[in-house]
Structures are given as structure tokens and as C-alpha cells.
Amino acid sequence: MLLRMSTLFLRTLREDPADAEVPSHKLLVRAGYIRRVAPGIYSWLPLGKMVLDNIAQIVREEMNRMGAQEVLFPALLPREYYEATGRWTEYGDTLFRLKDRKGADYLLGPTHEELFTDLVQREYSSYKDYPVILYQIQTKYRDEARPRAGILRGREFVMKDSYSFDLDDDGLKRSYELHREAYIRIFDRLGLEYRICSAMSGAMGGSASEEFLAPAENGEDTFVSCRECGYAANAEAVVTPAPPEVTAEHPPMQVLDTPDTPTIESLVQVVNEKYGLGITAADTLKNVVVKVRTPGSDEVETLVIGVPGDREVDFKRLEAALSPAVPEIFEAEDFAKHPGLVRGYIGPQILKDLGIRYLVDPRVVTGSSWVTGANEPGKHAAHVVAGRDFVPDGTIEAAEVRSGDPCPRCGGALSLDRGIEIGHIFQLGRKYSDAAGLDALGPDGKPIRITMGSYGIGVSRLVAVLAEQGHDELGLVWPREVAPADVHIVGTGKDNQIEVAVRLAEELEAKGIRVLVDDRQGVSPGVKFKDAELLGMPTILIVGRGLASGVVELRDRASGERQEVPLDEAVDRVVAVCRS
């Protein structure tokens, strides 16, 4: 492959686009890899398309290697498929919907579980057909509430999604493991830094779902990891270790007069000044009211969550803990309907009588003593003991996770980082096969309900993640396997430099090296160097002033290392570098 800058469809920009915030977005636009068409919708220009294709190819090779078979479903789908599983309505505003000329409902596929399930059901009917793993690399459409960061979170994006179909749980585990290993190979080949994070709380059982997160400051996900034992988990899935129960005797509950203490901070100050209790925010019990709506039901439950006062309720964690039910903010009008709940002074002592369910943070163990609301304006209560003065209805993982919190596996200190989700593997079970009635006929003539796994990789997102992890102040730095070309040859323009650069390019191409050559006339060397650095090919070969003395310069884009090479050795040296 030989690309010539003189004819390549490319325009680099000297300035950052105004709408870009994160480095990958700025650089991909500046380097002419992508262009915006609409919010969250981008065009791929020649160089960008090559990177995208190269990534897709790696994914494809590794999926095929583990025995998955590629198919391709349409992106444009009729409503019926999503009607059966209820997702036509459940998906809400995120679904791109449209009508054909007859007025029939269609959608642009946000994900394809229904289609895969349906296809397997139509074609396969015997236990002898299973197991099977199918995948596609498809453009997906989601009308995201807020697309952002260029290609990182678009409304149109390319995703590899695969589905495994097995006869039993052991088979599902095997398919899951196959994917896990394939994903590791894919991300390793891409040279990515990533963590495999448990995406499900341990309470729900083990490795049923894991996320591959690429650490990045601009990431949208928060994950914890433990340096001691290697534990890593999405913040939503972190389990809080419970301290031991307390058996010591506590003084009886005491009501305190605490006017004007709407916040934990003010409460701690007043209690310590007035009553000399010497408490910290962690000794207080904060009670947060939420409404909980269960999908498919009109009922709304009022629920109180108790967390140590020094911690906020993390709404994402709360949501994950309550799923599939959805928590909502308890508004002023809701308080009006519940006169027993005194805003700012809620204590768990009366919740039983009010018939309100009360879930607490795991740190609120039996025998622990707290300062909490006394259910009267301006009053709090001290020595409120769990198990004695109130009995919670259970625990819930809703409190925020903080750096330094104990690791649930080994007790070490957890650190907190941001990451970008690049892959997700998930033991789905029988949700979709139940909906579709997907059975195989067993050897005994009885039907076997198929169990499924679903697995995704954000292919177009990976372009952004690679740019996010692979750049410096000069521009992009691609790993060789995804770069549009192995080597970027710069002919600086004086005398016969361009001519020699093109000759070297042709010789290298003949040896199977992917070459981009800057053969532009009348462009100053500075511009060519800047462009080479911005575009990010892993190797740069400069045919410039050294040519007069028979040498060219070989540079490594990532390390910046430079060396002079005799002209007649240049081809062999480049080939060696590209194949190493």
C-alpha cells in the first residue's frame, strides 16, 4: 500500500476545533481522520477509515479464531422484533424510530439481541446444533441524551456484538470464557492499557458480568482497584465489607435539641459544642428518602436509605442496587404526602410504624450507635442503636465509594480511577430465549431452553480510546497494527529529496510495507514534520539535508528516537523495524 500526500484526501488543521474538549476528539479532527456531520455523528475520512478497518479486522480475526461466526443484520429494523421483548417501549427516547411510506413503524437498531435470537430459533431446532456463537460488526444507533467527546460517545457508532447459545450453564460459562480470552487477545494486540472489572455486585454471584475498562481521565465510568490483590470492579459493583457487630452496651437513646442543623456539618458542630459528644460526620446516620418505581407497574414505593453521614448517596450505585426498579428523587410535594417524614430530621426509629421500608449501608451493623434525626424539626437523637432502637429491613450498596476504602477481597486500600468502557461480557441467561421461546429438542424428546451470553466491543470507540492513550503534545501515536501506514516518509523538498523519498516508498511498498509518503511540492519542511507528527505513523523516515552526504533519518514516533541511516540501507532498516 502506498499513499501519497500529494493526492491523499486530507486537510490537517492548525487549530483545535472549538467544540472539542478531550484530546482524542481534538486530534482526530485536526489530523483529518474524522469530521462532524451532526451531534454524535461523524464521517470517517480516508485515514480514519483505515484505522477503523484495522481495528475491526483484529476483532474479526480473534472472534473467528475462537469459533464465532460472522453475520450481518440490517440496521433498519421493523418494530415487531422489539415489540415481543417489550423493548419498543422500554428503550424509551434512546431509540431512533421512523416510519416507512405506509406509516409502519421502524427503528434503527440500538443492539440486536432480538434478531440473533430469532435467527437461531428459525434455523436451529436440535440439541445437536448447539452450542453456537454468532457475531456481527454493525453500525448501531442510539439517540443518546448527550453525545460527547467526538467519537467516544456517538449516536451512531460501530460495535461488535456477539451472542452465545448454549444448552446448559456449563456451556454458557465456556462461551463466556472463550469471549473473555478473545477480548484479552484483542485488547493486547491493540496495545491498550485496560482493566477487567467486575460489573456485578458479588452478592449476585461472581463473574456473570465483566467490563473491560481503559483507564482514562476523560472516562465516564468509575472503577476501583486494589493494588494488593488485583481486585477490580466498577464502582457500581463494589461491595462494602461490613465491620463486626458491636456487643458493647450503649447508653439509652437521648433526644437532643439541635435547632438549625439542616446539614450534617452543622449537626456535628452543634452536637459537639452543646453536648460535648465528640462525634464526627461518620458517627451520624443520614437518611435519604427516594421513590422507587418498578417497570411495568404503576406502584411507587417510598424507601428510606441510611448511610453514614460523611458519605453521599451515589445515585448510580443506588440505581444499580435497585435495578430493575428505578429510584427517583423525593420531591417537596412527596414530603407533603408523608407528614411523618420530617425533611432534614428523619430518623429510622419510626419507619416501622410508618410502614416504610428501610435499607442501610453495610457499615450500619447490629449494635452500632448513631446520631440521627429525631423526626421532629430541630431535634436529633444520640445513642440510636441498630438492632435496639431500630431494625433495618436489609442492607443496600448506595453510599459513595471513596479512594482508600477497604478492598472487599483482601482489606487493602482501594484506589478510584476513571475509565472508558471498551468491552462488556455478560452471561445473559434466559431472558431473551424465554421471550422468544427458544428451545432445542433434547435427546429425550423434551425441549431444552437455551441459555445465552451477550458480548460487546465498541469498535469505533476504540479509535478514540487508542488516540486517548496514544498521543503526546505533538499529535497522535498509533500502535503499528492499527496505524494507517507503517512508515511516513518525508521528502523535505530540496533538490532530489522528494524524488528519492518516492523511490524509497515504492521499494518499501514492493516489500509489503504500508507506506505514506509526503511528496508535496512547495511545502516547507516544518509543515511536513508537523504533519508527520500529528498524523502519528509509528515510524518516520526523513529524506532531507542528509541526502547530500548519503544518509536519511529514521525516527520512532513514540520514543522520539532518531538515527542516521545510509541511504542504501534505508529500505532494509525500515523493513526490519516494521516487522519487529
Add this chain to the structure above:
RNA sequence: CGGGGCGUGGCGCAGUUUGGUAGCGCACCUGCUUUGGGAGCAGGGGGUCGUGGGUUCAAAUCCCGCCGCCCCGACCA
């Protein structure tokens, strides 16, 4: 949806407070010079100033409505 900001040649911006010939840098075109760090000189092309209405002799600028976009919080690969 809630909060903040912004819409002016392809891109990045000034001009709006105080109405009066639409401007700068980059990019693009022509010519000459230049060629190892985003070249110089000269000439040139290109803009419904987001949109609709209003005020005015006169609106990018003032008033009202609408639309769009970007950024921060709840979803997801």
C-alpha cells in the same frame, strides 16, 4: 430533563456594551522568492452575521419569539 456558555467566509476568533462601508489569523487561488521545524512579499476569491418578526432614515449590534450547538449532572459499547 436541570444548570452554564455560544451561534459572524471552510476552520479559529474580534466587532455587539455606545446602531452608521463586515474585519483579523489560518486555509484556499495567482506570481516571484524560499526549502530541517507550522516560510516571505505582492495580488486575489469567498460571508443570507443561526432564524422569524419588531423598532429605526439605518440593525451583526436594540426588543420579542423560535431553532441549533457545546460544556457540567441522571443512560451505555
